[in-house]
Amino acid sequence: MRLATRANGRRDGALIVVSGDGTRYLPTDGTMQSALDQWHRCEQVLRALAVRLDAGQGEPLDPETLLAPLPRAWQWLDGSAFATHGELMQQAFRLPPIETDRPLMYQGMSHRFLSGHADVALPSEADGIDFEGEFAIVTDDVPMGCSADDALGHIHLILLLNDWSLRAIAPIEMKTGFGWVQAKPACSVAPFAVTPDELGDAWRDGRVCLPLSVEVNGTWFGSPLGDAMAYGFHELIAHAARTRDLPAGTIIGSGTVSNANHAEVGSTCLSERRAIEMIEHGSPQTPFLRFGDRVAMHAGDRFGRLDQQVVRG
Amino acid sequence: MRLATRANGRRDGALIVVSGDGTRYLPTDGTMQSALDQWHRCEQVLRALAVRLDAGQGEPLDPETLLAPLPRAWQWLDGSAFATHGELMQQAFRLPPIETDRPLMYQGMSHRFLSGHADVALPSEADGIDFEGEFAIVTDDVPMGCSADDALGHIHLILLLNDWSLRAIAPIEMKTGFGWVQAKPACSVAPFAVTPDELGDAWRDGRVCLPLSVEVNGTWFGSPLGDAMAYGFHELIAHAARTRDLPAGTIIGSGTVSNANHAEVGSTCLSERRAIEMIEHGSPQTPFLRFGDRVAMHAGDRFGRLDQQVVRG
Numbered sequence: 209m210r211l212a213t214r215a216n217g218r219r220d221g222a223l224i225v226v227s228g229d230g231t232r233y234l235p236t237d238g239t240m241q242s243a244l245d246q247w248h249r250c251e252q253v254l255r256a257l258a259v260r261l262d263a264g265q266g267e268p269l270d271p272e273t274l275l276a277p278l279p280r281a282w283q284w285l286d287g288s289a290f291a292t293h294g295e296l297m298q299q300a301f302r303l304p305p306i307e308t309d310r311p312l313m314y315q316g317m318s319h320r321f322l323s324g325h326a327d328v329a330l331p332s333e334a335d336g337i338d339f340e341g342e343f344a345i346v347t348d349d350v351p352m353g354c355s356a357d358d359a360l361g362h363i364h365l366i367l368l369l370n371d372w373s374l375r376a377i378a379p380i381e382m383k384t385g386f387g388w389v390q391a392k393p394a395c396s397v398a399p400f401a402v403t404p405d406e407l408g409d410a411w412r413d414g415r416v417c418l419p420l421s422v423e424v425n426g427t428w429f430g431s432p433l434g435d436a437m438a439y440g441f442h443e444l445i446a447h448a449a450r451t452r453d454l455p456a457g458t459i460i461g462s463g464t465v466s467n468a469n470h471a472e473v474g475s476t477c478l479s480e481r482r483a484i485e486m487i488e489h490g491s492p493q494t495p496f497l498r499f500g501d502r503v504a505m506h507a508g509d510r511f512g513r514l515d516q517q518v519v520r521g
Numbered sequence: 522m523r524l525a526t527r528a529n530g531r532r533d534g535a536l537i538v539v540s541g542d543g544t545r546y547l548p549t550d551g552t553m554q555s556a557l558d559q560w561h562r563c564e565q566v567l568r569a570l571a572v573r574l575d576a577g578q579g580e581p582l583d584p585e586t587l588l589a590p591l592p593r594a595w596q597w598l599d600g601s602a603f604a605t606h607g608e609l610m611q612q613a614f615r616l617p618p619i620e621t622d623r624p625l626m627y628q629g630m631s632h633r634f635l636s637g638h639a640d641v642a643l644p645s646e647a648d649g650i651d652f653e654g655e656f657a658i659v660t661d662d663v664p665m666g667c668s669a670d671d672a673l674g675h676i677h678l679i680l681l682l683n684d685w686s687l688r689a690i691a692p693i694e695m696k697t698g699f700g701w702v703q704a705k706p707a708c709s710v711a712p713f714a715v716t717p718d719e720l721g722d723a724w725r726d727g728r729v730c731l732p733l734s735v736e737v738n739g740t741w742f743g744s745p746l747g748d749a750m751a752y753g754f755h756e757l758i759a760h761a762a763r764t765r766d767l768p769a770g771t772i773i774g775s776g777t778v779s780n781a782n783h784a785e786v787g788s789t790c791l792s793e794r795r796a797i798e799m800i801e802h803g804s805p806q807t808p809f810l811r812f813g814d815r816v817a818m819h820a821g822d823r824f825g826r827l828d829q830q831v832v833r834g
Contacts (some may be wrong), residue, residue, distance in 0.1 A: 384625055
């Protein structure tokens with residue numbers, strides 16, 4: 209089942225169910241958040257609409273009317289579960305390995321998620337504007353102390369997102385130990401939130417086993433696979449829920465998708481490509497983004513497409 | 522003017538206006554969030570209710586019916602603006618000074634703020650359960666790039682809160698550079714949110730110039746002054762808004778209140794007292810909290826009182 213949120217003049221928009229080919233929809237009288245608040249009651253209703261869509265019913269869907277699946281969320285926790293990415297950054301910047309035996313995770317801003325076609329307004333090119341291609345999951349209410357095994361049952365939706373990042377600020381904030389505030393503005397999310405069953409065999413062991421493809425100004429940049437996570441999403445949930453309940457609508461991200469064979473599959477952020485260039489050539493060759501640049505992402509056609517321009521804010 | 526949120530069976534409760542002595546209230550038909558969303562339209566209505574309370578009208582207020590002023594918020598950013606606290610921690614743990622020329626700030630969980638009388642359920646005493654007494658402010662919508670001068674006009678409410686912290690986890694998470702997730706469970710907030718004018722001369726230069734008093738199991742623990750912030754709240758807002766808009770209802774915290782004359786005024790967290798003991802005696806003497814312990818905080822009678830028991834979650 210594929211869900212999306214259609215603009216209706218309100219901040220949270222209107223929840224819709226989308227056909228398998230992404231061209232038609234049927235409306236609901238709720239929001240994505242209200243469905244997640246009572247998922248076990250709402251899911252049947254939504255799946256009944258999906259059956260009607262499979263039978264050819266529904267209105268034509270204009271992608272321009274879509275917001276992020278959750279235009280705002282009560283919690284956004286982003287992991288960094290691809291070991292290759294961390295190793296490349298440490299090697300390039302001669303950083304000591306991060307000393308931890310647990311998943312890496314920070315709390316990010318969750319009061320706004322941009323749609324997949326919205327302009328991305330940022331204050332300065334000097335901040336080192338970069339993207340990060342990530343998969344993410346959305347939970348219902350998760351109790352404190354939830355185990356990784358139990359966490360799998362709390363994953364109801366899967367997202368594709370772009371975690372915009374400002375690389376001139378990131379290391380300054382990271383050095384304080386306090387995590388990122390200025391370096392992590394609003395993320396963008398591809399239009400369709402899909403249920404795990406919709407991914408079939410590509411949803412395995414709490415991981416999205418699909419290539420995440422990135423294009424910069426129309427040129428292929430990378431398409432690494434999402435299955436190389438050192439921790440699955442269920443383990444990220446258990447980590448997050450160790451000392452807190454997670455509210456319905458919590459979004460947890462994988463961190464920038466990265467594979468060991470990056471020479472073949474590329475990367476999903478400029479920073480990682482620049483790190484590889486530093487290791488291979490002594491200095492980065494690829495510049496960060498300028499205003500007017502476009503970044504597109506997709507994972508086949510399941511999540512729809514992110515395709516956005518960076519503009520002066 | 523003093524505002525509060527009364528339990529009504531909904532997650533966001535009902536906004537009420539409270540009399541100067543905290544004993545009476547008049548209801549509204551909104552929530553704290555809805556008032557902040559349209560503060561310039563709602564403020565007059567709320568102030569008219571405050572005038573009626575001053576004239577002796579209103580219902581008796583039962584403090585047990587009060588939730589946190591914002592039971593959940595779209596954003597919680599916590600500073601660490603008291604230089605003495607950082608210096609003591611660095612000296613005790615022989616850490617290098619944090620290299621930064623800007624305010625320290627992390628993004629914390631905002632989907633739940635506990636009331637001032639709720640039990641605080643945490644999973645393990647071994648996590649090093651601690652409190653942090655803080656002042657905080659609440660904004661309306663703040664545009665990206667807002668200056669510190671303009672930020673003063675976006676501060677509409679002031680809070681007293683307890684930023685519960687788990688000290689066995691905090692340094693592990695801090696070393697990763699990603700900030701805190703497990704080490705920072707839900708904060709608790711004193712019942713009354715007050716407008717800056719309500720503080721009179723005690724609101725100066727974006728700082729709350731009042732002692733924040735802490736008692737542990739009924740014994741005085743500290744009462745340092747809130748005016749020793751290296752950055753005022755308006756400067757913390759400008760820092761937070763450098764690369765993002767802040768939504769109405771954003772809460773920004775001062776960090777644990779701490780004064781240079783701590784030998785006389787004490788501290789507002791166990792961790793700081795333990796650091797002082799390490800510096801003076803070579804090892805900490807004061808234990809972290811056990812289940813059953815109580816922590817109370819107030820700043821005179823303006824914000825009402827936090828008085829909570831820590832329990833096994």
